[in-house]
Each structure stands twice: as structure tokens, then as C-alpha cells.
Amino acid sequence: MTDRPTELSSLPSYRPLRRSLFSARKFALMASVVAGLGAGLYGLSPAPDHFNVLSTAAHAQVNNEVRKVAQPVGFADIVERVKPSVISVKVNINEKVAKNDDSAEDSPFQPGSPMERFFRRFGGPDGMPPGLRGGRGGRGAVTGQGSGFFISDDGYAVTNNHVVDGADKVEVTTDDGRTFKAKVIGTDPRTDLALIKVEGGNNFPFAKLAEGKPRIGDWVLAVGNPFGLGGTVTAGIVSASGRDIGNGPYDDFIQIDAPVNKGNSGGPAFDTSGEVMGVNTAIYSPSGGSVGIAFSIPASTVKTVVAQLKDKGSVSRGWIGVQIQPVTQEIADSLGLKKADGALVAEPQADGPAAKAGIQSGDVITAVNDTPVKDARELARTIGGFAPGNSVKLNVIHKGQDKVVNLTLGQLPNTIEAKADVDRGDHGDAKRGSDIPRLGLTLAPAGTVAGAGKDGVVVTEVDPKSAAAERGFKEGDVILEVAGKSVASPTEVREALASAKTENKNSVLIRVRSGGSSRFVAVPLAKG
Numbered sequence: 001m002t003d004r005p006t007e008l009s010s011l012p013s014y015r016p017l018r019r020s021l022f023s024a025r026k027f028a029l030m031a032s033v034v035a036g037l038g039a040g041l042y043g044l045s046p047a048p049d050h051f052n053v054l055s056t057a058a059h060a061q062v063n064n065e066v067r068k069v070a071q072p073v074g075f076a077d078i079v080e081r082v083k084p085s086v087i088s089v090k091v092n093i094n095e096k097v098a099k100n101d102d103s104a105e106d107s108p109f110q111p112g113s114p115m116e117r118f119f120r121r122f123g124g125p126d127g128m129p130p131g132l133r134g135g136r137g138g139r140g141a142v143t144g145q146g147s148g149f150f151i152s153d154d155g156y157a158v159t160n161n162h163v164v165d166g167a168d169k170v171e172v173t174t175d176d177g178r179t180f181k182a183k184v185i186g187t188d189p190r191t192d193l194a195l196i197k198v199e200g201g202n203n204f205p206f207a208k209l210a211e212g213k214p215r216i217g218d219w220v221l222a223v224g225n226p227f228g229l230g231g232t233v234t235a236g237i238v239s240a241s242g243r244d245i246g247n248g249p250y251d252d253f254i255q256i257d258a259p260v261n262k263g264n265s266g267g268p269a270f271d272t273s274g275e276v277m278g279v280n281t282a283i284y285s286p287s288g289g290s291v292g293i294a295f296s297i298p299a300s301t302v303k304t305v306v307a308q309l310k311d312k313g314s315v316s317r318g319w320i321g322v323q324i325q326p327v328t329q330e331i332a333d334s335l336g337l338k339k340a341d342g343a344l345v346a347e348p349q350a351d352g353p354a355a356k357a358g359i360q361s362g363d364v365i366t367a368v369n370d371t372p373v374k375d376a377r378e379l380a381r382t383i384g385g386f387a388p389g390n391s392v393k394l395n396v397i398h399k400g401q402d403k404v405v406n407l408t409l410g411q412l413p414n415t416i417e418a419k420a421d422v423d424r425g426d427h428g429d430a431k432r433g434s435d436i437p438r439l440g441l442t443l444a445p446a447g448t449v450a451g452a453g454k455d456g457v458v459v460t461e462v463d464p465k466s467a468a469a470e471r472g473f474k475e476g477d478v479i480l481e482v483a484g485k486s487v488a489s490p491t492e493v494r495e496a497l498a499s500a501k502t503e504n505k506n507s508v509l510i511r512v513r514s515g516g517s518s519r520f521v522a523v524p525l526a527k528g
Contacts, residue, residue, distance in 0.1 A: 075221055075272075079233050082274045084175045084205040088225040089159050089182075089196075089266060091144045091167035147224035147267030148172065148196065149276065150206035151306065155180075155198030158306060159266030160281050161187040164194050172198055175205075175231055186309035190250055190317075191301055192281050194266075195309040207268055209299040210275035214238045214254060222258040222280055222294070224267025234259040236292070238277075245282060245295055249380035253295040254278045260294035269296045276302070304385065318386035318409035320359075320394075321352020323518055324376040327364060330522035334483075334509040335364065336400055342366040343376040346511065347518035357407040359396060361511055362484055362520070367395035384412065399484070436493055439473075439523060440466020443490040446478055456480040456513065457487055471521050473512070480518070481511035501525055 146163030150156065157172065164170055170182040180198045187194040198204070214220070218238045226232050236258030243253040256269055260280050268276040278296025285291055308315045323346040332340040342364040348355040359365075365379055366372065369392055373379045386392060388411035396405050435442050440463035446452040449460070456478040462469050479487060482496035483505075500508045507524045 075219075075233075075235060078221065078270065078272060078274050079223070082207055082221075082268075082270050083223055083231060083233065085207040086147065086149045086175060086223045086231070086267060087157060088173040088228075088230040089146045089148045089163055090171045090173070091146075091164055092169040093144060093166050094168050145225060145228050145263050146265040147263065147280070149223075149268045150198075150204045151209070152206050153204050154202055155182075155204055156185070156310065157182070157196050157198065158268075158279060158302060159194050159196060160279070161189050161192045161194045162281075163266045164196065165189070170196060172196070173230060186313035186315075188305050188309065188315045190315070191297060191305050193279065193297060193302060193305045193309070195306055207270070208275050209303050210271055210273070210277045211299075213241070213298070213300070214271060214277045216240060218277075219272050220256045220258050220277065221270040221272075222256065222260050222264060222267060223270065224260070224264035224280065226261035226263040228263055239293070241298075243295060244377060249377060250301075250384055251377065252298060252301065252381060253281070254298055256280075256294050256296055257292040258294065259290040259292070261290050262288070264294075275299075278302075316388055317384040317412040318388055318390060318392075319352075319412035320354040320383055320392075320407065321349035321410060322354045322359065323347045323349070324365070324379060325519050326376045328522065330507055330524075331509060331520060334505070334507050334522045335362075335397075337364065337397065341375070342373055342397070343379040344520055346520055347513075353407045353410045354405075357394075357405045359394075359405060360398065361481065361518070362399070362509070364397040365394050366397060369393050370395070383409065388412075436490060436497070439493075439497070440468045441473060443479065443493060445489050452476075452478055455486075455488070457490060457493060467524050471523060473521070474514070476514075478513040479510055480513055481509075483508050483510075497525065 144163060144167070146159055148157045148159035148163075151158055164184050165187065167184065170184060171179055172182050173179050178201075180201050182196045182198045185195040185197050216238050220236055220238055222234045222236070224232060236256055238254060239257045240255040241253075243255045244251040245253060254269070254277065256278075258269065260267075260283050264280050265282075267280050269278040269280055271277045276299055278298050279302055280294060280296050282295045283290065284293035284295075305315055324343040325346050327335075327337065327340045327342050327344050329340045331344060332338075345354070345359055345361055345363045345365065347361050348359050368379065368382050371382070373382065383392070386409055388409050390409050391406060392409060394405045394407065396403050441459050442461035443457040444460050446456045446458050447454050449458045452458045459473055459475055459477040459479065462473050462475060479493065481487065482493050483500045485492070485496050487493050487496060497508060505525065507522045510521050510523055511518060512521055
């Protein structure tokens with residue numbers, strides 16, 4: 001019997017290639033490559049009068065030179081060095097599950113909080129953050145899993161606040177399989193960081209936090225415990241920096257595309273020097289799995305927070321007591337600013353450091369200690385980086401004039417007093433308000449509307465097709481200022497608008513209070 005090659009078409013699993021898989025051009029290119037390889041590999045002899053490149057001394061020299069070039073070696077050496085510092089974190093949380101709200105029962109965040117909204121939008125199908133999972137239906141204990149890493153040989157380790165928040169029991173498993181109990185030293189919900197301490201062990205391998213900032217395009221290695229699979233390593237690059245995901249005023253995340261999944265929360269993102277560039281905390285994931293968009297807390301933030309957590313178990317931040325907002329181009333034009341930079345003060349808090357120093361609504365803070373402030377988030381991060389009691393110098397634009405304000409920082413309150421929204425269900429005489437056609441609003445003095453307070457004028461109706469509606473005005477909002485002038489009646493609003501139009505302004509800046517917060521809105525003036 002003679003061995004014969006198997007005919008592919010006779011195999012049960014054989015399926016002919018669909019022509020649509022390859023364009024004619026691509027198929028031709030592939031065929032030409034294969035034909036060339038066939039001639040070389042199978043010894044098809046060239047015609048005698050043709051030059052055979054494969055048999056020349058030059059070809060042999062090229063091969064020798066290629067062998068001398070350093071070949072890609074991967075990340076094995078780095079991983080071997082840093083992986084022992086990474087731990088798996090397991091927690092038990094009793095009575096954490098909300099019994100009356102199935103839609104939020106698995107979430108570790110307060111309903112309506114920025115982190116809860118973020119993970120409801122970008123988390124898995126159950127709205128959970130990466131790393132936490134638990135029972136449903138209010139059946140008592142919830143079990144969560146995350147990651148972390150040692151930062152000292154005596155057992156101090158970093159993880160996420162949302163991994164250990166409310167935990168009654170914390171256990172860590174090291175890379176070599178040992179299990180230890182751990183206690184929570186301190187947490188910082190604002191940056192989602194936590195410091196834990198392993199009990200009953202020492203001489204642990206630990207990682208070093210990086211000194212500099214990573215560059216976009218740098219390699220990054222994520223090591224952690226995705227879906228409970230401890231000791232998992234993935235690789236990618238730094239995709240972006242300075243990301244704001246709506247967690248709070250201190251958002252400054254590094255975006256990476258190394259695959260990160262549930263259970264990676266709290267784990268490190270290493271650079272190619274083996275230093276921790278960030279702590280993985282969140283993912284964008286409509287499906288619940290990695291889609292190549294993950295967010296890490298920068299090492300610089302981790303250093304500052306962890307130092308305070310280790311020292312006193314909590315974080316104290318500087319505070320100047322102002323509500324601030326970004327300076328948009330429209331707002332810059334309304335204020336006569338050359339650039340849309342800095343942070344606009346919507347309202348200084350009564351008796352706060354800023355109010356005592358003379359800062360007013362409508363002022364724009366452009367620098368702190370002579371360092372320019374790009375936007376409102378940067379101001380919040382800069383001030384929050386100072387300790388309470390420090391003195392700072394603020395550069396401020398006040399009514400078009402530059403001035404310098406010196407003040408002593410207070411301490412950022414741990415909780416923000418909740419303020420009730422204006423009662424929009426009982427407007428009293430509100431419907432008899434006056435129309436302001438230029439804005440598309442109907443207004444009434446605040447004193448005539450129940451629950452609106454005494455200052456300003458209340459929006460009682462909004463034209464849905466107006467510029468005001470497009471900019472978020474709604475019934476119940478209270479207008480406090482128009483073009484820098486306090487208003488107490490619809491007539492004063494009309495006068496302020498007419499004055500702005502006389503000055504040939506294209507838009508007018510309005511300070512509006514909505515619920516418990518104030519903001520400035522630039523509204524274009526109607527022509528004619």
C-alpha cells in the first residue's frame with residue numbers, strides 16, 4: 001500500500017474558503033509570498049542564467065547580522081521580579097446588601113453617588129465595580145474579591161476603598177499561596193484608596209511607587225486577581241492621562257488598555273522599570289469584561305494619600321470654601337477674558353476662607369502660588385494637595401481686574417451638608433410671573449414663591465425651544481445675578497439684559513441657584 005496525502009475535501013470538517021474573506025489583491029499578495037517561499041524551501045532551481053541570491057556570501061552575511069540583533073524578550077524578567085509583591089484580597093461584609101432595592105443591592109456605593117452612577121453606566125450587567133461580587137436578595141454576608149500589593153516588607157499593602165469598604169473580615173493571599181488575616185488601617189473614599197496591614201507575617205516582597213509620570217504610549221503591566229484567578233498578568237500601553245470619570249473633584253486617572261477585569265480592583269499597574277505607576281480602580285465595560293479601557297490612580301496620588309492613612313488613618317485636605325465651575329469659551333467671552341482658563345467662583349461659602357479673604361461670585365482664580373490653574377478640577381486637586389493651615393496665594397480676576405489674595409486654608413469637611421431642593425410643587429403666585437422673551441423664561445420674585453427664599457427671581461416656566469432650555473434652565477431655578485448685577489424682580493432682569501445689549505455683548509452671564517448649588521450660565525442674547 002502506498003501512503004497518499006489526505007484529500008482535504010474528503011474530511012468531514014473541511015469547508016472551502018469563502019471568497020469574501022480575501023480581496024483579490026490580498027489573495028494575490030499572499031500567493032506571491034507562498035510561491036516565493038516554495039521556490040526557496042523546496043529547492044526549485046533557478047534558470048542557469050539567473051543569479052541565485054540564496055547561495056551568495058552576501059546572503060550568509062545578512063543572516064549572521066540578523067542573529068546579532070537583540071530579539072524581543074517580553075516581560076518575563078520584570079514579572080518575575082514584581083509579581084511576588086501582588087496579593088489577592090478577599091473580604092466578608094455583613095448586612096451590606098440593601099434589602100429593599102434589588103437594583104442597588106450589590107453596589108458598595110451610596111445610591112446616587114458619583115461612583116455608583118459611574119459603575120451603573122460603565123460596569124457589568126449588574127452595575128458592579130471590577131472586583132466586588134456578592135449574594136443577592138439580602139441574605140446576610142457578601143463576599144468580595146479584589147487585588148492589592150505590598151508597599152513595605154512589614155505587611156502594609158494598598159488596595160481600593162471599594163474593595164474593603166464596610167468589611168468585617170479581610171484576608172489576603174500572597175503569590176506563593178500563603179493566606180493571612182489583615183486589618184484596614186484607613187480609607188479615602190474620595191480617591192478610592194485604602195491601606196491595609198497583614199497580621200502575623202513579615203519580610204514580604206514589596207513594590208516601589210514610581211516617581212515620575214508615565215507618558216502616553218509607555219508600556220504597562222497589570223497584575224491582579226481577575227475573577228478570582230490570582231497572579232494574572234496582562235500587558236498594554238498608557239492610552240491617556242488626566243481622565244475624569246465623574247468620581248469627584250480629584251479625578252486624575254491614567255487610562256490604560258492592558259486587560260483589566262472584575263477582581264483587578266486595587267491591583268498595581270507596573271511600568272517597565274518594575275515600579276507602580278498606578279492602582280487599577282475602574283473599567284469602562286458595557287459587557288462586564290475588559291474592552292481595553294481601564295483607569296488607574298496615579299502613583300503620585302497614592303503616595304500622598306497612603307502617607308496620611310498610615311499616619312492617622314484618614315486624609316485631611318486643604319479647603320478654601322467655594323463652589324467652582326469650568327470657564328467655557330462662552331463664559332470667557334461674557335467676562336471679557338482672553339482665554340478660557342482658570343476656575344470660576346460660582347459662590348463662596350459663608351464664613352469660608354475664600355469669603356473671609358474677599359473672593360466673590362464671578363471671580364476667576366487663575367493661579368495658586370504663581371502656578372497657573374488650567375480649570376476647576378486642577379484647582380480642586382491643587383488646593384486638596386495642601387494641608388489645612390497652610391497659607392496660599394491666589395491670583396484672581398475680579399470684575400476684569402487682576403488681584404492677589406492671600407488666605408489660610410481650612411480643612412475640607414468629611415461630609416457636605418445636604419440642602420433641600422426648592423419646592424417645585426407649590427409655586428403660589430408663580431404662574432403670574434412675567435415673561436422674558438429674550439431668555440425664553442417666565443420669572444417671579446423669589447419672595448412670592450413658597451420655598452424659594454428671599455433673594456433673586458424664580459423661573460416659573462421655560463420655553464422648551466429657547467436658548468435657556470438648551471443650557472439647562474428648569475422650573476424652580478432661582479436667578480441671582482444677571483451680568484454681574486443682583487436681581488430681585490423680572491424688571492431688573494430686563495434692565496440688565498437691555499444694558500448688556502447696549503454694550504454690544506453677544507451673551508450675558510447669569511448666576512443661577514439650582515437646588516443647593518450655584519453656577520454661572522452664559523446665555524446668548526436674542527437679536528432684534
